[in-house]
Amino acid sequence: MKISDILKDNKVTVSFEVFPPKEWAKIDDTKRVIEEMVQDKPAWMSVTYGAAGTTSGFTTEIANAIKKDGVTPLSHLTCINSTRDKVSSVLDELKANGVENILALRGDKPKDFEPAETPDYHYAYELIHDIKAKGDFCIGGACYPEIHPDSPNRVEDIARLKEKVDCGLDFITTQMFFDNDAFYNFREMCAIKEINVPIVAGIMPITNAKQIKRSVELSNCSVPKKFERIMERFGDNPEVMKQAGIIYATEQIIDLMANGVNNIHIYTMNKPDVAHKIMEGLSAIINE
Numbered sequence: 001m002k003i004s005d006i007l008k009d010n011k012v013t014v015s016f017e018v019f020p021p022k023e024w025a026k027i028d029d030t031k032r033v034i035e036e037m038v039q040d041k042p043a044w045m046s047v048t049y050g051a052a053g054t055t056s057g058f059t060t061e062i063a064n065a066i067k068k069d070g071v072t073p074l075s076h077l078t079c080i081n082s083t084r085d086k087v088s089s090v091l092d093e094l095k096a097n098g099v100e101n102i103l104a105l106r107g108d109k110p111k112d113f114e115p116a117e118t119p120d121y122h123y124a125y126e127l128i129h130d131i132k133a134k135g136d137f138c139i140g141g142a143c144y145p146e147i148h149p150d151s152p153n154r155v156e157d158i159a160r161l162k163e164k165v166d167c168g169l170d171f172i173t174t175q176m177f178f179d180n181d182a183f184y185n186f187r188e189m190c191a192i193k194e195i196n197v198p199i200v201a202g203i204m205p206i207t208n209a210k211q212i213k214r215s216v217e218l219s220n221c222s223v224p225k226k227f228e229r230i231m232e233r234f235g236d237n238p239e240v241m242k243q244a245g246i247i248y249a250t251e252q253i254i255d256l257m258a259n260g261v262n263n264i265h266i267y268t269m270n271k272p273d274v275a276h277k278i279m280e281g282l283s284a285i286i287n288e
Contacts, residue, residue, distance in 0.1 A: 250278050
């Protein structure tokens, strides 16, 4: 099923992100994670592509596992340091396996990144063009509620997002954020610039204080004083921090839904128990 069709209903949806293992020997462990997560009936599940496509061969395998477990898969596809031939091959593989949904991304630059001398891709919109030309895929894109790290300012960032959407995106999913007001401001800016595709709000439950530094670097997001105090008070106690992080994420989602945000994407970090606890906290709201 295409995610664009799921989003047409304008019902509350909660989806999950998982990532493939770094080595094939652990592929069955990831499949067991998926088997647990599908019990919570996510609207769809996305699977990442790995830095610069380092685990690209595993992405289709995991997407297939998601589909076999009865959930719509969304396959990430990054283009940084990739080639058009490689992208074409991956698209053929996804199409052959019945994967209809792709999240088109430039991708994060890995450590010690060395760009190709004459890269085929510089930006995600170039990838979106190639996906559109290749077949009938539902295409999603990424966005940053608090500005892309490479953008000089908000105006430029929204302009680039508008260009990307106009290339043929069916929906956009935000990077993680911890301050809902930042999302509401971003949503308003999108409306002003007539970015009219559905916006899926990405939520990362911080269950370990060590997560926060890397999370903030990747998403360019701020940390509200409220959450800073939570980490200061509970960060040294893993069990308590985990519970506090789950509660904070759940409260974030409830506030978003109360303010008309129907589509939530949870960055699960492959932790079924965390995803389950959040879904438990939302059970009556989702089924309202």
